[in-house]
Amino acid sequence: MTELKLRLHEGDTETVVSVDQDVFTIGRLPECNLYLPFGGVSRNHAKIVKAGDGVWTIEDMGSKNGTQVNERILTRPQQLHHGDIVWLGNVSLMVFIIDPARQLTNQPNQQEEKDNSEQKTIFRNVQQLQQQWIEADSKDGAISNKDITIARLKDLVNIAKNLCAATSIEAIFSQVQEVVFRYLDSIDRLALLIDVNGNGNLELMNAATRNAAQQQNLAADGSWISRSICQTVFDEQVVIQSADTHKDERFSGEHSVLVKGIRSVMAVPLWDENKVVGVLYADAHLSSYHWANEGEEELSFFSALANLVASSVQRWLLLDRLKNEEVIRHRLERYHSPAVVQQLISVGKLPDGRLPPEESEISILFADLVGFTAISERVTPTAIAKLLNNLFEEMLQEVFAYGGTLDKYIGDCIMAFFGAPEPQPDHAQRATAAAKGMLTRLERLNMNGFWQEPLQLRIAINSGKAVVGDVGSSQRVEYTALGGTINLAARMEAVCPPGECVISEVTFKMLSEPSDFQEMGSYSFKGINRLIKVYQTTMHQ
Secondary structure (H helix, E strand, O other), rough: OOEEEEEEOOOOOEEEOOOOEEEEEEEEEOOOEEOOOOOOOOHHHHHHEEEEOOOOEEEEEEOOOEEOOOOEOOOOEEEEOOOOOEEOOOEEEEEEEEEEHHHHHHOOOOOOOHHHHOOOOOOOOHHHHHHHHHHOOOOOOOOOHHHHHHHHHHHHHHHHHHHHOOOOOOHHHHHHHHHHHHHHHOOOEEEEEEEEOOOOOOOOEEEEEOOOHHHOOOOOOOOOHHHHHHHHHHOOOOOEEEEEEHHOOOOOOOHHHHHHHHOOOEEEEEOOOEEEEEEEEEEEEEOOHHHHHHHHHHHHHHHHHHHHHHHHHHHHHHHHHHHHHHHHHHHHOOOOOOHHHHHHHOOOOOOOHHHOOOEEEEEEEEEEEHHHHHHHHHOOOHHHHHHHHHHHHHHHHHHHHHHOOOEEEOOOOOOOOOEOOOOOOOOOHHHHHHHHHHHHHHHHHHOOOOOOOOOOOOEEEEEEEEEEEEOOOOOOOEEEEEEEHHHHHHHHHHHOOOOOEEEEEHHEEEEOOHEEEEEEEEOOOOOOOOOOEEEEOOOOO
């Protein structure tokens, strides 16, 4: 005589209950045969009736939230089958129908042979499955295979149109969710995992459950997903259909499979041409009996859909990458020459959009406008702002022309450096060449009436070690150079004659042609306990 058992899941605990009455009541009242004092369960929620040898039916008893079998609301008594999932509110019961006689004689019936044969995971070819769903066999003699094929092709075209219109990953998943839950009645939960960074690590982007009331209970961390199945699909570019997953020795030990009671899984690669960009994953509380009858066709559709989704995801990844690159480019162009910007982007030296601080050998340049305080007293703030904007625009062209990096504007002063973020062995040569270019350009501007009176610069350059990179808080970051090398250059500017450039001895010794500079003398600077030999340009004397 067959037996009926119910496996109750509540949180991480599991209880097996034998149905030992011909009429077995379930509810929140203590006198019920199965007492369930949980939210969403009515006082007398449902009953199981033994209708014959090996046949049980379940009936809802007018509960407030209804009774579901495999996610379908009961409207009349329904026969229970081995592997069914019964939902009462937020409580799930898995049905086990056991025949001790067959277990003793080791003579399984035909259906049990079918169940056992489907317990193993099946690997399938992606392209064959996609074509198989389109070229379907008619189960209804009144409908030709050709008509079904045409109808399904039209469906795919409409799905493709909607996916093409989706501009965000949320919009893409919304379309996928709608289609999957409309076409595949058996699917309980759905997830979209994507290799966002192209490093082979799948990230959970979105997930959904058919039952909207259970959406909030869907773990955001994806702990309910079989990661080993997803990774196999991604790495080996195959479709996996796993029936009775908890019996498969490769997956039965996984927390997601064991605790959540997952019985069947479908996972297909998002395969765009020769590249897999992610995985579309779904699971169901169904036995292998369902997969044997309908699972292959559902998997075929799931795979065909994934091919369309792959194109949309690939497009989204490309647009997102271009958008991020454009943001990075605009930010870097404030500091670097176009050539340096392109090099930084091409080598991908921006983890999290930041340039990490690194010790570098650089030459630092300070260029200060002579007499700025006096000029500010004579003209309006608006005129001063216009003057500085125009002057900085002109001077920065010389910095960028020699591959320099703008650190910042300090009032009327330009702070720039050479040798970072990309190493430049000739950084001292570049810095002095830029300084000469700035002085020459300003002379030319003065001759053309750039300002109401001639302007002059003081420029100081020092070379040495410095820490260069993004420094600041999460709200504000500044790309800058720090260290004693920078402090000395700032001090040296004070001894520079108007319209000239001064350099340190370190910088002077690094020049391949130092003849444009002559020694000024040794100076003592605040905060530095040694004399510093300084050299001055000879080009304007």
